[in-house]
Amino acid sequence: MSAALDTTTEARAHRAVSLETIGMTKRFGSLTALEDVSIKVEAGTVHALLGENGAxxxxxxxCIMGFYQPTSGTVLVDDHEVGIRNPRDAHAHGIGMVYQHFTLVPSLTAAENLVISxxxxxxxxxxxxxxxxxDEFLSRMPFKVPLDxxxxxxxxxxxxKLEILKQLYLDQHFLILDEPTSVLTPGEADEVLGLLRGMTRTGDLTILMITHKFREVTEYTDAFTVLRRGKMAGAGKVGAVSVDEMSKMMIGDATIREGAARTPMHDQPVVFEVAGLFADGDEGLPAVEAVNLKVHAGEIVGVAGVSGNGQSELVEVLSGQRDASDGRLFIHNKPFVPNRDHMDRYKVFGLQEEPLRNAAVPRMTVGENISFRIFDKPPITTLGWWLSPGPMRARARELIASYRVKTPSTEELMENLSGGNVQRAVLARELSSQVDVLxxxxxxxxxxxxxxxEIRAQIMEQRNRGAAVLLFSEDLDEILELADTIAVMSGGRIDYxxxxxxxxxxxxxxxxxxx
Amino acid sequence: MTATSPTDVPAPDLATEGSEWLTRIARSAEAVVIPLIAMVSAAVLFSIFLLFLGKSPVEFFNLLWVGGYGSAFSWTNTLVRAGPLIFTALCVAIPARLGIVVIGGEGALVLGGFTAAAIAIPFLGWGAPWLIQAVMFVTAAAVGAAWIGFVGVLRHYRGVNETIASLLLFYIAVAIMNFFVEGALRDPGNPNKPSTPAIGDANMVGDIPGTDIHWGLVFAIVLAIAVWVLMNRTRFGFAARITGGNVRAARAQGLPVGRLVVVSCAIAGACAGLAGFFEVAAIQGRANASLAAGYGFTGILVAFLARQNPLAIIPVAIFLGGIAAAGGLVQRRMGMPDATVQVLQGLMFVVLLVSETLYGRLPFFRGKR
Incomplete structure (x- = not known):
C-alpha cells in the first residue's frame, strides 16, 4: 500500500542473516545429546554441519528450529538474542528448514503448495x-519450477527445488538443509547446490547444511562445523582444512578397520543370473521391468540408482519377499527359487536394508535371531522336529563374541539393541558360514x-573368498569403493x-x- | 574424558549364562504382573459400576468366590467350564503366534460338535463305545481344523481379514447346524428342542474317577502342554514365531509362510472342534443350539489374559471358568441379571487391551542396560 512498507519489504528481501548458537546443551533424561555447542554461521555463506549419525x-x-527446547544455551540472529519456543517463532525470525524427505502435498500443484504453506x-x-x-516471485528466483x-x-x-522455493517464498533468509541431496541424482545435486551458493553470494540467503558428503563440502560450502558425540569437534574454513583432517574430527580416535584389499579374479564362472525379471510394486504397477544381470564368482556387481527406481522391489524378489510377475533366476545354471531349501542348497545369504524390518524379529531374543539360518538343522534340531535351546544359545554366544555384538545376554530382545548391533547380529548370522551368493x-x-x-570389509572378504555379490546401494561412493562391475537402475530397468x-x-x- | 583404546572394546558386555536367566525371569514376571494389575483395575471399575446400581461390591466378590471356588460343588462347576475354555483359548493362542487374530473359534466348536453327533448316528446300536468315541473325536477335530484352516487359506491366498472372516463363519456354522438339526437329522423323539438323536449313555465319555468332572478337562490340559511344546520346542513352532514376529524376515529366510499360516489355523480349529466333541460326547449327548454357549468367545479373553501362552491358559481358564460358574449364584442372591458377569468379562477385556501399552514401560522390569 504505502511506499514505506514496500521499501522495508524490499530491504528485507535482500538481507541474509547470520546465526550463532552459544553453549547449546540438550539433555534427554540421563542422556546428553548436545553439550555446550557454539557455532557461528556468517551471513551470506554456506555452512556445513558434519558428523556421524548420532553426533x-x-x-x-x-533446537534452533524450536522443535526442542535446549536445556541451556541461546540462539543469536544477527547478533541479537532471540527466544525460539516453537517452529513458528523460528519462521518469524526468518529461519526455515528443508527436510530430507519431501513435505509437499503430491496431489496439489506447485502454486497451491506454495500458497497453502x-x-x-x-x-x-x-x-x-x-x-x-x-510469477513475480519466481522471476526473482534463480531456479524455475512449473507452477501448474x-x-x-x-x-x-x-x-x-520447490521445497527450497517454498522456504524463500515464506521469506526465510536462513535455511537449514538436512541432507538435501540424498534424493537427487549427482547432476541434480550439483545444479541445486550451485544455485543456492549463487544466492548466498548475492547476499540473499544464509545456509546451514547437514551433509556427510565431503565432495559437497569442498565444492559448495564456505565453512564447516564438526560435531562428535554431542560436542564440538572442530570448525574452520573450507580449503584451509583438508578432507582427511575433517574426517578425523568426525571419527575421533576410534580405529577404523582397513578396507580389505581386492584380490584379482580372472575368468570366473557366472554364479548368479537374473533373466528377464518383471515385478509389480505395492500399487500393482510395474516396478521392475526386464532386468537381466550376471554375477560371477568373486565379483561384486553394484547396482546404483536414485531411491524408488525399483531397487527395493528387485531386492524383495531376489530375497523371496515379493513374487516376480515374469522372469527366472539361476544359480550355477540351475533354476533358483528363493525358498529355504534352495537358499540352503545354493548357500544364498542376504544383508538387507533396515534389518529390524527385513531381517530380524524385534520381539524375539538376540540368540533366537542369530539362529534363523540354522534353527532347523542339527545340532539345534534333532529327530527332524525337536528343537533344543541349549545348543542354540551356545552357538549364539560364540557368534556374539566373535562379531562383538554388544548385548547383555543372548536372551535380550532384539529390539533393545542399537542399530549397529542389530546389523552386526544379522551379519554374524548371514556371513558366518560358507557363502556362495550374497x-x-x-x-x-x-x-x-x-x-x-567393518561391514564393507566383510563384504569385500566374501568376494575375495569367491562369493558372487550383488550390492544395491543408494550411496554412489559405496558402489564406487566396492564394486567390480557397476549397473545403474532407473525406472525399473537396468540398461547401463x-x-x-x-x-x-x-x-x-x-x-x-x-x- | 579419557580416550577409549580400541583394545578394550569387546570386553564389557559379553553374554553369560547367569544374565540370561535373569533376563528371562524379568520378562516372565512382567507377563504375570501386568495382567494382574489389569484384573485388579477391572475389579475396581466393576465395583464402581455395582455402586451405581446400588449393589454391594463386597457381596458380589464374596459370592464370586463362593460360587466359583468355595466348595467341592463349585469347583466341579468351575472345572467343567474350564475344559472347553482351554480348548477354545488354544484356538486363539496358536494363530496369535503368527500374528493372526481368529475370534471365530465358536464356529469350529459348533460344527465340530454337530458333525461328531451326526457321524455317530449310523454307528448307534452296533458300534462299540470306544469306536464311536474315536470316530466322533477324529471327526470333530478334522471338521474344526478344516473350518479355521479355511480362514487361514482365505487370509493367506486371498488377503481376507481373518478376524472378520472367522466371525462371519461362526454365523454360517450355526446356520449349517440348524439346517440339519431342524431338518434331515432331527430326532423325532425330542419334539421340544430340535436336536440330533442322542448318542446314548453307554457311548458317553465318562467322568474322572471320584469326581463329577469329565475327561475333557484332563485332555484339554494335556493338549495345552503339547501345544506349548509344539510352539517352543519344535522347529515348526520356531518358524511360526518368526513368521508372527516379522513376516518380511520370515520370507527372507525362505520360510513357507502360507503353509505355516494354514497349518497353524488348522491346529487351532482342531482344538476348538474338540471342545465341541466333549460338549456333545460328555455333557449334552446330542447336538443342538445349546452348543453355541459362548465358550468360543470367552476363550478369546482367556487367551489374551494368558498372553497367548498355552501353559498360562490352564490357570486362566480355571479363573474365568469360576467367574462363569458363579454367575447363577450372583443372579439368584443379588437379584442381578445373568449378563452381569458378562459385563465384568467385558470390562476385564477392555482393561487388558489397554494394559498392553504398559509392556516395556514399567521401570521395575527394565533392568539395567
Missing amino acids: GKSTLVK RAHPPAVIDWRKEMRGL VPVSSLSAGEKQ IVANPCFGLDFASVA VVPAAEADRTSIGRAMAGH
Whole structure:
C-alpha cells in the first residue's frame, strides 16, 4: 500500500542473516545429546554441519528450529538474542528448514503448495492475484519450477527445488538443509547446490547444511562445523582444512578397520543370473521391468540408482519377499527359487536394508535371531522336529563374541539393541558360514563410520573368498569403493552396465537420471 | 574424558549364562504382573459400576468366590467350564503366534460338535463305545481344523481379514447346524428342542474317577502342554514365531509362510472342534443350539489374559471358568441379571487391551542396560 512498507519489504528481501548458537546443551533424561555447542554461521555463506549419525546434528538444528527446547544455551540472529519456543517463532525470525524427505502435498500443484504453506492463507483465495504474485516471485528466483502441474508429476530434483522455493517464498533468509541431496541424482545435486551458493553470494540467503558428503563440502560450502558425540569437534574454513583432517574430527580416535584389499579374479564362472525379471510394486504397477544381470564368482556387481527406481522391489524378489510377475533366476545354471531349501542348497545369504524390518524379529531374543539360518538343522534340531535351546544359545554366544555384538545376554530382545548391533547380529548370522551368493541392500544406512568400514570389509572378504555379490546401494561412493562391475537402475530397468574401472560419475549420473 | 583404546572394546558386555536367566525371569514376571494389575483395575471399575446400581461390591466378590471356588460343588462347576475354555483359548493362542487374530473359534466348536453327533448316528446300536468315541473325536477335530484352516487359506491366498472372516463363519456354522438339526437329522423323539438323536449313555465319555468332572478337562490340559511344546520346542513352532514376529524376515529366510499360516489355523480349529466333541460326547449327548454357549468367545479373553501362552491358559481358564460358574449364584442372591458377569468379562477385556501399552514401560522390569 504505502511506499514505506514496500521499501522495508524490499530491504528485507535482500538481507541474509547470520546465526550463532552459544553453549547449546540438550539433555534427554540421563542422556546428553548436545553439550555446550557454539557455532557461528556468517551471513551470506554456506555452512556445513558434519558428523556421524548420532553426533547431535539433528538435535542441534531441532533446537534452533524450536522443535526442542535446549536445556541451556541461546540462539543469536544477527547478533541479537532471540527466544525460539516453537517452529513458528523460528519462521518469524526468518529461519526455515528443508527436510530430507519431501513435505509437499503430491496431489496439489506447485502454486497451491506454495500458497497453502503460508502461515495465514486467506479464507478465499484469489488465484489470479496469487498467480501474479507467484510469477513475480519466481522471476526473482534463480531456479524455475512449473507452477501448474501436480507435484506428483515433478522429478525429485524439481520437488527439492520447490521445497527450497517454498522456504524463500515464506521469506526465510536462513535455511537449514538436512541432507538435501540424498534424493537427487549427482547432476541434480550439483545444479541445486550451485544455485543456492549463487544466492548466498548475492547476499540473499544464509545456509546451514547437514551433509556427510565431503565432495559437497569442498565444492559448495564456505565453512564447516564438526560435531562428535554431542560436542564440538572442530570448525574452520573450507580449503584451509583438508578432507582427511575433517574426517578425523568426525571419527575421533576410534580405529577404523582397513578396507580389505581386492584380490584379482580372472575368468570366473557366472554364479548368479537374473533373466528377464518383471515385478509389480505395492500399487500393482510395474516396478521392475526386464532386468537381466550376471554375477560371477568373486565379483561384486553394484547396482546404483536414485531411491524408488525399483531397487527395493528387485531386492524383495531376489530375497523371496515379493513374487516376480515374469522372469527366472539361476544359480550355477540351475533354476533358483528363493525358498529355504534352495537358499540352503545354493548357500544364498542376504544383508538387507533396515534389518529390524527385513531381517530380524524385534520381539524375539538376540540368540533366537542369530539362529534363523540354522534353527532347523542339527545340532539345534534333532529327530527332524525337536528343537533344543541349549545348543542354540551356545552357538549364539560364540557368534556374539566373535562379531562383538554388544548385548547383555543372548536372551535380550532384539529390539533393545542399537542399530549397529542389530546389523552386526544379522551379519554374524548371514556371513558366518560358507557363502556362495550374497545379496546386499544399503547395508550401511544409518550406521557410524566404524560399523560402515567393518561391514564393507566383510563384504569385500566374501568376494575375495569367491562369493558372487550383488550390492544395491543408494550411496554412489559405496558402489564406487566396492564394486567390480557397476549397473545403474532407473525406472525399473537396468540398461547401463560397465566395469568399475571404466566408470565415471558423469555417465553414471546420466544413467541414473534415465538418459 | 579419557580416550577409549580400541583394545578394550569387546570386553564389557559379553553374554553369560547367569544374565540370561535373569533376563528371562524379568520378562516372565512382567507377563504375570501386568495382567494382574489389569484384573485388579477391572475389579475396581466393576465395583464402581455395582455402586451405581446400588449393589454391594463386597457381596458380589464374596459370592464370586463362593460360587466359583468355595466348595467341592463349585469347583466341579468351575472345572467343567474350564475344559472347553482351554480348548477354545488354544484356538486363539496358536494363530496369535503368527500374528493372526481368529475370534471365530465358536464356529469350529459348533460344527465340530454337530458333525461328531451326526457321524455317530449310523454307528448307534452296533458300534462299540470306544469306536464311536474315536470316530466322533477324529471327526470333530478334522471338521474344526478344516473350518479355521479355511480362514487361514482365505487370509493367506486371498488377503481376507481373518478376524472378520472367522466371525462371519461362526454365523454360517450355526446356520449349517440348524439346517440339519431342524431338518434331515432331527430326532423325532425330542419334539421340544430340535436336536440330533442322542448318542446314548453307554457311548458317553465318562467322568474322572471320584469326581463329577469329565475327561475333557484332563485332555484339554494335556493338549495345552503339547501345544506349548509344539510352539517352543519344535522347529515348526520356531518358524511360526518368526513368521508372527516379522513376516518380511520370515520370507527372507525362505520360510513357507502360507503353509505355516494354514497349518497353524488348522491346529487351532482342531482344538476348538474338540471342545465341541466333549460338549456333545460328555455333557449334552446330542447336538443342538445349546452348543453355541459362548465358550468360543470367552476363550478369546482367556487367551489374551494368558498372553497367548498355552501353559498360562490352564490357570486362566480355571479363573474365568469360576467367574462363569458363579454367575447363577450372583443372579439368584443379588437379584442381578445373568449378563452381569458378562459385563465384568467385558470390562476385564477392555482393561487388558489397554494394559498392553504398559509392556516395556514399567521401570521395575527394565533392568539395567
